[in-house]
Amino acid sequence: ELGIFSAMWNEHCSYKSSKVWLRKLHTTGPQVICGPGENAGVVDIGDGLAVVFKMESHNHPSYIEPYQGAATGVGGILRDVFTMGARPVAAMNALSFGRIDHPKTKSLVHGVVEGIGGYGNCFGVPTVGGEVRFHPAYDGNCLVNAFAAGIARADSIFYSAASGVGMPVVYLGAKTGRDGVGGATMASAEFDETIEEKRPTVQVGDPFTEKRLLEACLELMASGAVISIQDMGAAGLTCSAVEMGDKGGLGIRLDLDRVPVREAGMSAYEMMLSESQERMLMVLRPSMEAEARAIFEKWDLDFAVVGETIAEDRFLIVHKGETKADLPLRALSGSAPEYNRPWEETPPQS
Numbered sequence: 287e288l289g290i291f292s293a294m295w296n297e298h299c300s301y302k303s304s305k306v307w308l309r310k311l312h313t314t315g316p317q318v319i320c321g322p323g324e325n326a327g328v329v330d331i332g333d334g335l336a337v338v339f340k341m342e343s344h345n346h347p348s349y350i351e352p353y354q355g356a357a358t359g360v361g362g363i364l365r366d367v368f369t370m371g372a373r374p375v376a377a378m379n380a381l382s383f384g385r386i387d388h389p390k391t392k393s394l395v396h397g398v399v400e401g402i403g404g405y406g407n408c409f410g411v412p413t414v415g416g417e418v419r420f421h422p423a424y425d426g427n428c429l430v431n432a433f434a435a436g437i438a439r440a441d442s443i444f445y446s447a448a449s450g451v452g453m454p455v456v457y458l459g460a461k462t463g464r465d466g467v468g469g470a471t472m473a474s475a476e477f478d479e480t481i482e483e484k485r486p487t488v489q490v491g492d493p494f495t496e497k498r499l500l501e502a503c504l505e506l507m508a509s510g511a512v513i514s515i516q517d518m519g520a521a522g523l524t525c526s527a528v529e530m531g532d533k534g535g536l537g538i539r540l541d542l543d544r545v546p547v548r549e550a551g552m553s554a555y556e557m558m559l560s561e562s563q564e565r566m567l568m569v570l571r572p573s574m575e576a577e578a579r580a581i582f583e584k585w586d587l588d589f590a591v592v593g594e595t596i597a598e599d600r601f602l603i604v605h606k607g608e609t610k611a612d613l614p615l616r617a618l619s620g621s622a623p624e625y626n627r628p629w630e631e632t633p634p635q636s
Contacts, residue, residue: 287611289555290601290618293521294528300622319443323533325366325517328443336440338372341433348430351488352397356430357405358491361563363434364409365517368500369566371444371507372436377406379416379432384425391420394428402432408493409500444507446516448534448569448595453513455527455538455593458566458582459499461548465490466522466561495564495587502585503566509581511574518565524558526567527593528601532619540593542605554605569595 297303313321319336320328326340344359360377367374379402384391395418406413411434448455466489506512514534516526523540531538542557552560570578575591582589596602601618603611 287613289559290524290603290611290613293524293559294618295622298520299525302622303625303627305624306626319440320370320445324445325369326363326372328370328438328440330440334440336372336438336443337435338367338370338438338443339433339435340366341431342366344430344432345427347488348398348401349394349427352394353401353404354488354490356398356401356432357493358489358563359430359432360402360405360434361409361491361493361496362517362519363432364411364496364500365519365564365566367434367436368503369444369446369515369517370436370438371442371504372438373504374409374411374434374436374500376414377402377411377432377434378414379430381416381418381431382424382429383418383420384428385422386420388425390425398428398430402430405491405493409497442507444512444515446514446530446533448530448536448538449513450569451536451595451597453595454570454572454575454591455530455540455595456568456570456578457523457545457588457590457592458503458568459518459587460492460495460562460564461546461588462523462552462557462560462565463548463562464552464556464560466563467556467559489561489563491563498585498587499564499566502582502587505581506568506578509574509577511571511578513569513571515566515568518561518567520561522559522561522565523567528615528618530567530569531595531601531615534595537596537598537600537602537615538593539596539600539602540604542592542603542610544590544592546588546590554603554610557605558603558611 317330319330326338328336328338331337340363342363347355364374516530518526527538542554579589599614599616601613601615
């Protein structure tokens, strides 16, 4: 239970230190179909079409393990885009590194650029532009901002809010391993001499699996089987389940014995906080389970009913017949403290 709160209340998931600034951004307009709060933004571009886009940073993971940190940053935003029902068509990036002569900069640049290009190329989406800067302010941690855009029908956008009591909660995609356990918490931590010990918290991406996941999800969406869908990113199964329940005003019960795993002996803590890539969580129309399962079997991906929606405001985790967590779901999502931290204006450039 403490691990779940730690993951959901850190900066990476709760934005507790940045909400005060994010609220100052313009987020509404006649062409905005979906603003903040979903997997990606959606803007009407006319002719019955919408552009779905997302930009996200993957700074700490890229500093620790440049290739995989950058690659999974790209993979994460691509999932965010096609989770909304869009087919990704383009990727971009904005990169900030330390001084060119800093001893770590060369390896960071090489690994990050290779990771971004490698994932995008294998997935099949071109990187169409970007920017790079070098400045001493980034000697201690690089900035790796990845952007993806996709096209969808404006009247066929999919959302993450769970709906209906007793609906099956379905796990989709790749199996769960120990990679990325604690990654969301690490992303909010400061670096010190133990940085190398944090390498296991960096996720490992598989763009070919994600390409199959894209095609399977779009086919599933076209079938009408999807009530709601959420990708598993930061804090993995924990964050995706909590967000779906919170947005729908429902509770969630998960049976971890049903979760597809690729390593034996995983604990409930590891399964709930794993950030293994290329995974989704879906609330399914019960009458269409067989059809949905057949689609994922065709694409050689896991499909497992791992829980159900419940009326109570609870997040229940069961493993090996024991209740491992019984928490108020709404407290996990909307009750994190918000900070207005001390700040000062940037001095004018001389």
